[in-house]
Amino acid sequence: MLTVAVLISGTGSNLRALLEAAAEPGFPARIVVVGADRQADGFAHAEAFGVPTVLVPFREFETREEWGDELRRQIDVWTPDLVVLSGLMRLLPAELVDAWAPALINTHPAYLPEFPGAHGVRDALGAGIAETGASVIVVDSGVDSGPILAQERVPVLPGDTEHTLHERIKPVERRLLIETVRAIATGEIDLAAYRTDAGAAAAASDPLIP
Known part of the structure; x- marks a missing residue:
């Protein structure tokens, strides 16, 4: 478990x-x-x-x-x-x-590496693109720059506001998070494969590293 x-x-x-x-x-x-x-x-x-x-x-x-x-x-x-x-x-x-890390994950309301940062939904709208998305990543020392574990596209519809677009992204984000946690738990995703040199040095003494 x-x-x-x-x-x-x-x-x-x-x-x-x-x-x-x-x-x-x-x-x-x-x-x-x-x-x-x-x-x-x-x-x-x-x-x-x-x-x-x-x-x-x-x-x-x-x-x-x-x-x-x-x-x-x-x-x-x-x-x-x-x-x-x-x-x-x-x-x-x-x-x-x-x-x-690498037993540290985050969700993001964009299709990374597109639109990292705190305003991913707003930035996607401002770019005038037809699709954005949601992602689950391993956290690293950058801003939404870690390895991608799961992601899915979400269409941008005519008349979308930041609020309406974000509301459609959220259910996708939640589902991806649940699926990712399940995959980590079952071994389908092996986080050890995403271990950096710094993470490996900490692994011997840190209970968070599987």
Whole structure:
């Protein structure tokens, strides 16, 4: 059984979908803890499913690195096999990425490497393209630049706004996330194949590396 930690910042809609999937009989993963960098509404989903929560407020630390050190300490207590960034609106320090990767994944509302960054949906609309998409990636030290684990195209329709387009991307994003977690749990996706030199150096002592 794959154990999963999920990190959020907001409402946790992807988290809710993953919790519901994990509650289904036969799903090969379970969520052991949900963490956040602020008091997030998504904690309510975790509580509804009886999953412990961890709050590590970013603003209480002088540096990103200090915040990352505390976040790692709080999450490592649960020794998860995988960490999922699910709407965490905070860049992780490079040292934390190196420690957790490649067992660290994220979703993005675009067909990477197209339109990385915080405004992927808006940028796709602004480019006037006919299709965008959703992606699930291994997190690396760049901005949405890690290896792609799964992705799917989503059409841009006439009259689409940022809101309407994003609302059509979200269900695809959730499904891809659930499918990816399932594939990691069953071994269909071997995250060890995505291990960087930095990740390999951390693997011997880090419980997050399978």
